Amino acid sequence: MTINEKIKALREVMQREGISAFITPSTDPHSGEYVPERWKSRRWISGFTGSAGIAVVTMDKAALWTDSRYFIAANEQLSGTEFVLMKEKIEGTPTQAEWLGSVLPKGAVVAVDGWVNTVDSVEELKNELQMYGLELRTDIDPYEELWTDRPGIPDGKVFIQELQFSGESATSKISRIREKLNGCGLLVSMLEEVAWTLNLRCNDVEYTPFLVSYLFITPDSATLYINNDKLTSEVKDYLRKENVGIRPYEAIAEDVAAYEIPIFAQTAKTNYTVFSAIKNPVKKDSPVGHLLMFKNEIEIRGYRSAMEKDGVAMVKWMKWTLDNVPKGGQTELSLAAKLEAFRAEQENFKGISFESIMGYAEHGAIVHYEPTEETDVPVKAEGLLLIDSGGQYLDGTTDITRTIPLGPLTLEMKRDYTLVLRGWIKLGSAVFPKGTCGTQLDAFAREAMWKHGINYLHGTGHGVGSFMSVHESIDLHQFRMQWRPTPLLPGMVITDEPGIYIEGSHGVRHENTMLVVEAMDGITFGPYYKFEHLTLCPVLTNAIIVEMMEKEEIEWFNNYQQTVYDRLAPRLDEEHKQWLYEVTRPI
Numbered sequence: 001m002t003i004n005e006k007i008k009a010l011r012e013v014m015q016r017e018g019i020s021a022f023i024t025p026s027t028d029p030h031s032g033e034y035v036p037e038r039w040k041s042r043r044w045i046s047g048f049t050g051s052a053g054i055a056v057v058t059m060d061k062a063a064l065w066t067d068s069r070y071f072i073a074a075n076e077q078l079s080g081t082e083f084v085l086m087k088e089k090i091e092g093t094p095t096q097a098e099w100l101g102s103v104l105p106k107g108a109v110v111a112v113d114g115w116v117n118t119v120d121s122v123e124e125l126k127n128e129l130q131m132y133g134l135e136l137r138t139d140i141d142p143y144e145e146l147w148t149d150r151p152g153i154p155d156g157k158v159f160i161q162e163l164q165f166s167g168e169s170a171t172s173k174i175s176r177i178r179e180k181l182n183g184c185g186l187l188v189s190m191l192e193e194v195a196w197t198l199n200l201r202c203n204d205v206e207y208t209p210f211l212v213s214y215l216f217i218t219p220d221s222a223t224l225y226i227n228n229d230k231l232t233s234e235v236k237d238y239l240r241k242e243n244v245g246i247r248p249y250e251a252i253a254e255d256v257a258a259y260e261i262p263i264f265a266q267t268a269k270t271n272y273t274v275f276s277a278i279k280n281p282v283k284k285d286s287p288v289g290h291l292l293m294f295k296n297e298i299e300i301r302g303y304r305s306a307m308e309k310d311g312v313a314m315v316k317w318m319k320w321t322l323d324n325v326p327k328g329g330q331t332e333l334s335l336a337a338k339l340e341a342f343r344a345e346q347e348n349f350k351g352i353s354f355e356s357i358m359g360y361a362e363h364g365a366i367v368h369y370e371p372t373e374e375t376d377v378p379v380k381a382e383g384l385l386l387i388d389s390g391g392q393y394l395d396g397t398t399d400i401t402r403t404i405p406l407g408p409l410t411l412e413m414k415r416d417y418t419l420v421l422r423g424w425i426k427l428g429s430a431v432f433p434k435g436t437c438g439t440q441l442d443a444f445a446r447e448a449m450w451k452h453g454i455n456y457l458h459g460t461g462h463g464v465g466s467f468m469s470v471h472e473s474i475d476l477h478q479f480r481m482q483w484r485p486t487p488l489l490p491g492m493v494i495t496d497e498p499g500i501y502i503e504g505s506h507g508v509r510h511e512n513t514m515l516v517v518e519a520m521d522g523i524t525f526g527p528y529y530k531f532e533h534l535t536l537c538p539v540l541t542n543a544i545i546v547e548m549m550e551k552e553e554i555e556w557f558n559n560y561q562q563t564v565y566d567r568l569a570p571r572l573d574e575e576h577k578q579w580l581y582e583v584t585r586p587i
Contacts, residue, residue: 003047003081006146010045010057013142020108021100022142023125024055029115030191031269033471034206037151039116041143044150048077055083056096061103065096069368097125101132114138114273119265119283122272138272153227153249154204158211158235161199161467165395167298170198170242173291174222180287181219185263187256187278188215189270192469193288198224198244200235201467207354208469209392214252214274218261221245225252253277268475292465293473294491299396299466300515303493303534306396307513309346311536311568313391314400316342318538319579325406326381332358332371335379336389343391353390353397353470360385364403364507367458367499382407384417384506384543388497390470399470399495400535401511405543415452416500416508417543422448423498424510425553427460427479431519431530437487438479438494445479445498454500461495464513490529492516510539536564538583546587558586 001009014022024046028039035051042048046055046062050070056063062082066074067089074085087093094102100110110129112122117138126136143150163169174197177186188194191210195201202211213226223245231239231246239246247255256263257277264284265275275281295303317339324330336356343349359369360379364386371377379385388401403417423445430444438461443450445460461479463472476486477494488494497511512535519530538561546554561584569577 003045003083006045007057007062007082009146010142011059013145014057014059014111017111017140017142018109019111019137019140020104021056021058021110022140023096023110023112024057024143025112025117025121026051026053027116027118029271029274030189030212031118031271032191032205032208032210033469034208036154036205036212038153041113041116041147044143044147046078046083047081048074048083050074054096056100058100058103063099065093069366095128097128097132097134100129100134104132104134106133107135109135109137111137111140113141113143114276115141115271117272119267119270119272119275123267138276154202154212155227155229156203156211157232158200158202158226158230159232160235160238161195161201161394163199163298165298165302165467166199167296168199170244173197173199174217174242174244176291177217177287178219180291181217181264183219183261184282185216185218185256185259185261186286186288187252187263187265187270187274188217188286188288189265189274190286190289192465192472193286193292194224195468196292196465197288198239198242202230207352207392209350209467210469213249216252216256218259223247223255225249225255289473289476292468293463293476294489295466295493295515296491300491302393302395302466303513303515304396306348306391306393306398307534307536308567308571309349309393310343310391310398310400311564312571313339313342313346314402314537315568315572315576315580318402318404318540318583319576321385321404322406325379328378330379331376332360332363332379333373333376335385335387336371339387339389346391346393348394350392350394350467353392353399357386357388357401359387359507361506362504365501365503365505366507367456367501380406383409384413384508386507386509388509388511392467394467397465397467397470398535399464399511399513400537401497401499401509402537402539403508403510403543405540409543412502413506413508414543414545415548416454416502416506418545418548419449419452419454420498420500420508420510421539421544421557422549422553424496424512425556427498428496428512428514428531428533429552429556431528432488433522433525433528434489435487436529437485438477439481439484441488442479442481445496446481449498449500456499456501458499460498461514464493464495466493488516488529490516490518493534496531511535533560533563536567538564538580540583541585541587544587554587561586 053066459480499509
C-alpha cells in the first residue's frame with residue numbers, strides 16, 4: 001500500500017471504532033532508545049524513517065511532528081502524502097493537543113495504544129485534550145489489523161552474561177532490590193533493568209544486547225515474562241538456580257492485576273496498559289536504575305579491558321584513514337565500515353554500540369548525523385572529519401569521539417578544535433566535593449568557548465553501560481546545562497563530550513568515557529572525587545593552537561597522551577606502535 005492508502009485504511013478502522021483521531025508515537029512497550037521492528041508503526045503509517053516523531057491522523061487531515069534533526073529528511077519523505085510536517089520547538093508550531101483542539105469538534109474521541117505510551121505521556125495528553133473538550137481512549141492498536149506483514153516480537157536467543165563479566169549474581173541483585181521495596185512489589189519494564197538484574201543478554205534491540213521482556217519482583221518471588229522460544233535449556237536451568245520463574249510475555253498485565261500488595265512502577269517508563277492493570281500501584285522510580293549506575297570492580301576491570309581493545313581499533317583506523325584518504329576513493333560510509341572491521345578483530349566484540357556518526361566537513365556540524373546512501377560524500381585530504389562511535393564487548397561498552405584533521409585547516413577550525421579540547425580537559429580533570437552533580441560541573445566544558453561567544457545545545461555527558469546501553473540511566477547522572485540533581489559518586493561511568501558546530505563548515509567534538517573515583521579526603525567538606533579516563537585513544541595535535549591553552553591544560557593533556565601510549569603500545573605491532581609514539585609526543 002502507498003502511504004495515502006494506509007491512511008485511508010486507518011480511517012476505516014477509526015470510523016468503525018468511533019474515533020476521530022489516532023496518535024502514533026515512535027515508542028515501544030518498554031520506552032527504549034532503539035525500537036524493535038514490530039513497534040515501528042509510526043514509520044509504517046507515515047513513511048518517515050527518523051528515530052523521533054509522532055504521527056496524528058484525523059478523518060480528513062494528517063500531520064507529523066519531529067525535531068530539527070529531521071526537518072529536511074521529513075520534508076522529503078512526507079512529500080506526496082497527506083502528512084503535513086509540524087516542526088517541533090519552532091515558534092507557531094502547535095502541540096498535538098492544540099492542533100487536535102483546532103480541527104476536531106468538542107466531544108470527539110482521540111485514541112492511542114496504551115501498550116506503547118507511558119503513563120506520564122497518556123496522563124499529560126488526557127489533561128491537555130480535556131482543555132479542548134476532547135476524550136482519550138487507550139485500548140486500541142489498529143496496526144495489529146492493518147499491518148498485515150507486521151514483524152513479530154523479536155525471537156533472538158537469550159544468553160547468560162557470566163559472572164566473570166557481571167561481577168554479581170542475579171540472586172544477589174534481586175536481594176538488594178528487595179531491600180529497597182519495603183515489602184512491596186516491583187514491575188521492571190525497562191529492558192536495561194531486566195538485563196542487568198538477571199545477568200541476561202540477547203539481540204532483540206539494535207545496538208543494545210537486550211531481551212524483550214518484563215520482570216516482576218515481589219517479597220517472595222521473581223518472574224521473567226518472555227516468549228518461551230527465546231530461552232535455551234541452559235538459560236532455563238540458570239533461571240531456576242537463581243530462583244526466577246518464567247511466564248509468557250503477554251501474561252504480565254493479567255498477573256500484576258492478581259496482586260493485592262502495592263507495586264512500584266515508574267510512570268515515566270511504564271506503559272499505560274500494564275500500569276492500569278495494577279490494583280494498588282505506587283508511582284515511584286525504579287530502584288534498579290540507581291543500583292546499576294554503580295559499577296563493581298569486575299565491571300570496572302572489564303571497562304578497562306574493553307577500552308584498550310577499542311583503543312587499538314581506533315589507532316589502526318586513524319592511521320589507516322590518514323594513509324588512505326589522500327589516495328582518494330573513501331567516503332563517510334566506507335570509513336565507518338572500516339572502523340567496524342577493525343573493532344571486529346578484537347576479542348569478545350559483539351557489534352557496534354550505535355550507528356557511527358561519521359561527519360565530514362559540513363556534515364560534522366549536524367550533531368547526530370549518520371551517513372546514508374543518499375547523504376554519503378567523498379572524504380578529502382582537507383578539513384575536519386568528526387567520528388563518534390562505539391563498540392559492544394562482553395566486558396564493556398565503549399563510546400568515543402575524535403575529530404580528525406585531514407589536511408589544510410582554516411584558523412577558525414583550529415580555534416574551535418582547541419576550544420573544544422580545552423573544555424574537554426577542564427571537565428575531565430575536575431576535582432569536586434561529594435554531593436556535586438553533573439549540572440554544577442557542566443560549565444567547566446563550556447567556559448573557554450563561552451568567552452568566544454560560542455556554545456552548544458546538547459548535553460556534555462551521559463552514563464554508559466557495561467555491555468548494555470551506550471546511553472545508560474540518562475534521566476539520572478549527566479553533564480547538562482539543565483538541572484540534573486543526581487550527585488556524581490565513585491563507581492559511576494559518564495562521558496565528557498563538548499563540541500562546536502559551525503553550520504555549513506565543520507564540527508568538532510572530543511569525547512572520552514570516564515569513571516568517577518576518589519581523589520582525596522579534603523581539608524573541608526570532603527571527600528573529593530575526580531575522573532579516571534577509561535577511553536584510550538590519542539587526540540591528534542596538528543590542529544591545536546598551543547598558545548591558546550593554559551599551562552595546567554597542556555600538562556594534563558601530555559600526561560593523558562603518554563598514558564594512551566603506555567597502555568596501547570604493548571597491544572600494537574611495531575608499525576602502529578611507532579605511529580602512536582609520534583602522535584602522542586608532548587605539545
